[in-house]
Amino acid sequence: MPILLGRRHLLRAGLGAALLPGLRSLAFAEQPGAPLLVLVNLRGGMDGLHALSPADSAHFVDLRAENLRSLATGPQAGHRLDASPAADFRLHREAGPLAEIWQDGRMAIWPAAGVPQATRSHFEAQAMMGLGQGLRAEAGGSTGWLAAWAAGAAPPDAAIAAISAQGGLAPELRGARHGLAVAGLGDGLAPPGSAFGDAMLEALYRRGQGPVAEAGRDALGGLRSIDRLLPRNAEGRPLPYAPAVGVDYGPGREFGRALAVMAQTAKLNPALVAATVDLGGWDTHEGQPGRFADRMRVLARGLGAFDADMAGLPRRWTVLVASEFGRRLRSNRSSGTDHGRAGVILAFGGRFGLGRHFGEWPGLAPEALDEGVDLRVASDYRAVFRTVIADLAPSAPPPFARS
Template sequence: MADPVLVVIFLRGGADALNIVSPTGDADYIAARPADLRVARAGDSAGVKLGDGLADVDFRLNPLAGELGELFTAGDLSVVHATGLIEATRSHFDAEARIERASTGVGDGGWLGRWLNATNPAGALPALAVGTNMPESLRGSRAAVAPEIEELALMPGHWLSPALRARLAAGFGDHGDLGATTQDLLMLSDTLQGRFWAPDGGNYRGYAADVDYPENALSGPMMTVAQAIKADLGMRVATVDYGGWDTHADQNGAFNGLLRGLSQTLMAFWRDLGPRQQDVSVVVMSEFGRRLRSNASGGTDHGRAGAMLVLGPQARGGRLLGKWPGLANDALEEGADLAVTTDYRAVLAEILSGHMKTTDTSAIFPDLTATPVGLFT
């Protein structure tokens, strides 16, 4: 078995968890929203039943996420409801920063950056942020940032490439962190060129997935992650952003497409991994959920608690976990929002210990006091 890999998908914008995993028979839920912002429990558009083990409530997965329902039924996917930041904020910027730092300390980097620094994994590509920017969760580490694998290599096939590599190696080899980063870059570039560039003429051999991916904004990044995993580049952590979930108006238009894309792409990615599934866990999270009651514009405003999805055969999947606070007015936070009953860091800490085999997560989450949610028991 290869080293375990963790993939973190961040749903930027505040995904409406109550329209992804819904308490379909709850009278307060039904009264708070029109039918097109709820999941039905009967009829042709009924949601995928997840069981009533959580507070004896009929929870169902949105029917647009049918592939996620298949993964849940197969025992590969778990859902943890009513998760989020313990301290309240409805600012995207503030919530994202707090979520990804996962600590009240200032300037201590992100939670994945702390994990990487504590474990110091070997390999050409220990961490990859798929995109154009380093996410806050990886701050403090030497993670690679690129939308595609080929962009991490130094000018493959170009006549200047050998000269550039020689200059970098000679000029920065003994300059502390800069020298170490340069050496990492050179090692990664050489490894990638050996794996993905044909020796005759230097042509890049693009990734040929083992399955068909749907056409959406998430598929390209997830194909890049699958490519890195299957190429055995030593990647232990990957991050992917999937934005557009800030659905204040006409929620159905954007939300439905995003959820369908998430469901279809995760299934394609999982099938693409083949036997490497046993090494991989995926966690899907957002900075906060949406309000219980819909607004006058056919959308939902910034709320508090959301839901986290955990995909991977290492955990005991096919279960709905967490503590359900209910949607009665006196149970809502400030009379408006699903209350947070599980600190999202408890889920992340359990994934690090249960899947990534981190024996002590106190350095990763220094101010966390929480019990496991039960993913691995």
């Protein structure tokens, strides 16, 4: 049987030697470095039914304007997945790089996942997901679920185990030891004030007691550990990051730049086990068609570049993409959609590990809907995350207690 290799296969194959599936376990039996989980938070409630449309569902067609659906034919046609006999699922037309990863057999999709307790509040849903909760009333501390998982998955000598590739730590990494917010590496990671500022901060935290001083020492150690690894020119200035040949983060705009920071840090620091970035702009109550297409373009181009750039990383890695909830089945009168319940979660990884999977689909018949208006949550997001992380790091403690 011939083996067909597309553009992404060839790029990922490195020197032109694509690994046969039967050799995968042998070639990657031992991977240096810790496994890496990259969490992409789509803030604002992404319309999963627009991103991944059951194009031939009569209920969907009846209640959704055509320009808020991914169609089977015409200029709005989406990418056919052949994912389920239940419906003709189509990824948005701007999601070509993601469709390629699915066709590679390296992506899992849960089309109806979310927080089990009904909420249409961004703040509430994001707070629950940040702490790994399923109910408002669950007891929980101030430590994010990803911070807690990273603490158990990271090597004991890790100076930096987790990063947020943005201006501040994501809620999922709140309370993380050996965690930093790293918005960019172009100017290095030396503390402000150069050598004098570094000495002042060192003196401030060296003999301090308590969590603040401990966090200060951790942060200084982490900054220094990454800064020392950055390649520099003759004047000592950090060189611009050079991704893998053929990789261009530019079409991913601000999201692409954040992903490039993640990729560079992961290549420099084999102890990095967790990284997060937010991509906002999904709260599309009005004017959704153009706004949604732009966000999908940025998301797909950015993740496509990251996927190709990470192809040569000699350790296991997985990207997990989720939003706090989906949107209503019925479109509104402002060419948009309002807050709903279930959304789409997707995950993909490198040449080893995570394979193709499609989660439960409850359908859009009136009797199957949540309160008669929303796509029902068929998969608790915590169960989805557990499944993904168990595949990535079988020996690490699970991120959530089973409920």
